Amino acid sequence: MTFMKSKLMAMLFAIMAMFTGIAAHAQDQSTWDAIKERGSLRVGVTQAPPWFYKDPLGTEWTGVGAKIGQEMAKTLGVTFEPVEVTWATAIAALQANKIDIQFVLDATPERALAVDFPSQPLLYYALAVLADDDLQITNWEDLNKEGMKISVSKGTTMEAYITENLPNAEILSFPDNAAALAAFQSGRVNAVCLFHPPLITMRKNVGRGQIVIPKPVRQTASSAAVRMESDKRFRDWVNTTISYYYETGQTQKMFEDFLISFDVDPKTVPAIRREDW
Structure with a gap:
């Protein structure tokens, strides 16, 4: 009886140790490595056109933020994984490792205490x-x-x-x-x-x-928030990527493409590149 009890306790401790190890791995693993291992880029999305939009009868997310996330995922060789959040819960979702990035979140001193931001603005x-x-x-x-x-x-x-x-x-x-x-x-x-x-x-x-x-x-400049961590590879890659999209006009084109799909003439709407104002 004592032997069986000891054996069961040992098995229980082994299982607990295994799950603790998995949790610690997930917590310690950098965003960059986690994306590669998981095979997906988790992007926070919320119904807020022109940034994020999902037709009530559809399943696909469109909008500037969704499109940038899709293009980033393609470059990284992973799938685009939209995760529904609200503007109020996006930072908590980053901190809890529920998402990897939140687009169109303005960088403020208060937010910078909780999450990290690339130096290049996403849009204006x-x-x-x-x-x-x-x-x-x-x-x-x-x-x-x-x-x-x-x-x-x-x-x-x-x-x-x-x-x-x-x-x-x-x-x-x-x-x-x-x-x-x-x-x-x-x-x-x-x-x-x-x-x-x-x-x-x-x-x-x-x-x-x-x-x-x-x-x-x-x-006002808007940005892309990422998790605060010692490994800056993902943040720095995001910085380079959004700078490239902005400077080559791709961000503005994503904006205009969404407006057209939304039955709005882009010529009637101010740009999101300040150089075009």
């Missing part, structure tokens, strides 16, 4: 307006007029910027982007202010309006 977007078609807008000053009404989400960078720079316009603040858009859709305001990519879907839904990036341009 700018503060813009979806405005009435009959308005002539080149500069922010063109909106700085009495009788001009602009909606914006409360407590945002957009609200702070236009409140300071458009003192003559009437700024209407709403709880979220959807409410700010609804004000434009109903004709309560002449324009809604956001960073320009989300305005693409908004204009498509509303069916009218022009997207304009007024000057001086208030731009």
Whole structure:
């Protein structure tokens, strides 16, 4: 009886040691080596056109972020593995080793405490307006007029910027982007202010309006977040790759290809290369 009990305990400890070893291996293994061993590149995706989009009736992810992930996987000789996250959970997913990379996540000092970023920006977007078609807008000053009404989400960078720079316009603040858009859709305001990519879907839904990036341009760079680790091979490769895509115009083409598939004319939408603004 004692012998059998000892044998069972030994087997139990052996199994525990095996799983502990596997977990330690997964934890210690670099992202670069893990991708090669697993045979897939795990990319965080979330329904957010033009970056990520999956038709409700389909299974394939499209959009700029998905396309870049697919191209990277092809170069690495592995499969593209989309993993659904939200913008709020993407960093935790990286830290927990659920994904290898999250595209279109802005590099901020706070985020850089938790994850790593390549030095090369992925793309650029700018503060813009979806405005009435009959308005002539080149500069922010063109909106700085009495009788001009602009909606914006409360407590945002957009609200702070236009409140300071458009003192003559009437700024209407709403709880979220959807409410700010609804004000434009109903004709309560002449324009809604956001960073320009989300305005693409908004204009498509509303069916009218022009997207304009007024000057001086208030731009923001977006990036690709990766796990923070001592082995920098994957981060450095990502840096080289997104730089190549950007400089050769491939990132912009991915953006335009998605717009066309989304039934949006690329000529009516500001670019994501700041050199093209």
